[in-house]
Amino acid sequence: MNVLVTGGTxxxxxxxxxxxxxxxxxxxxxxxxxxxxxxxxAELPGAxxxxxxxxxxxxxASAVEQAWSRLGGIDMLVNNAGIGMRTVNPRFMTHAQGFxxxxxxxxxxxxxxxxxxxxxxxxxxxxxxxxAGSGRILNISVxxxxxYRAGFVPYGPSRAGSEALSRIMAADLRDTGITVNLLxxxxxxxxxxxxxxxxxxxxxxxxxxxxxxxxxxLASDDAAGVHDERIVAVDFERxxxxxxxxx
Numbered sequence: 001m002n003v004l005v006t007g008g009t010x011x012x013x014x015x016x017x018x019x020x021x022x023x024x025x026x027x028x029x030x031x032x033x034x035x036x037x038x039x040x041x042a043e044l045p046g047a048x049x050x051x052x053x054x055x056x057x058x059x060x061a062s063a064v065e066q067a068w069s070r071l072g073g074i075d076m077l078v079n080n081a082g083i084g085m086r087t088v089n090p091r092f093m094t095h096a097q098g099f100x101x102x103x104x105x106x107x108x109x110x111x112x113x114x115x116x117x118x119x120x121x122x123x124x125x126x127x128x129x130x131x132a133g134s135g136r137i138l139n140i141s142v143x144x145x146x147x148y149r150a151g152f153v154p155y156g157p158s159r160a161g162s163e164a165l166s167r168i169m170a171a172d173l174r175d176t177g178i179t180v181n182l183l184x185x186x187x188x189x190x191x192x193x194x195x196x197x198x199x200x201x202x203x204x205x206x207x208x209x210x211x212x213x214x215x216x217x218l219a220s221d222d223a224a225g226v227h228d229e230r231i232v233a234v235d236f237e238r239x240x241x242x243x244x245x246x247x
């Protein structure tokens with residue numbers, strides 16, 4: 001299985017790329033810094049690093065071509081690259097900012113990365129998968145509450161938009177041999193998006209490694225044909241048992 005993981009140098013992306021590589025997948029992980037991506041990839045078996053700015057069409061085209069060439073094809077795309085509320089309001093965990101206070105440039109930056117970026121990378125990869133006759137697209141999302149929480153413009157709308165985009169992609173690609181699914185941690189997770197020095201004392205957080213078991217399964221033969229599902233990582237084992245009992 002050849003897998004392209006966007007935003008794979010840290011956080012959820014790195015956790016997924018690491019789990020996939022350890023499971024035997026060939027992984028291309030991306031980051032805005034090609035040097036950083038290559039350095040991180042060098043620590044994983046069979047992985048390569050690729051420079052990618054998901055906001056830029058030419059960067060997307062170049063990165064997909066490079067990943068396709070270096071891996072010998074892309075069987076699975078993991079759309080993960082994103083930026084969080086810290087880029088808009090560094091104190092978002094303790095001091096909510098009204099949507100009318102959000103700078104326009106900051107709003108556009110999050111939307112272009114978290115939503116338009118998913119579209120651009122999937123748009124570049126999909127024709128190649130269609131020509132190959134198969135492929136898997138996995139879009140990373142967040143809990144519903146994050147999408148409408150006070151003070152979460154523009155991050156909430158960006159992730160709500162990516163969920164709608166994913167569902168439409170699944171509808172458009174139904175019966176083509178390409179599957180589209182959503183995966184989310186299921187709670188606040190310790191990543192670079194979260195300022196741990198500014199969160200309420202005693203609050204517990206998930207570790208990025210929670211994404212490992214579901215991503216490895218979604219890349220396996222057992223997941224062939226799984227389509228238009230929304231999988232919550234913390235509930236993955238129960239979800240899988242329920243699914244197996246139905247099939």
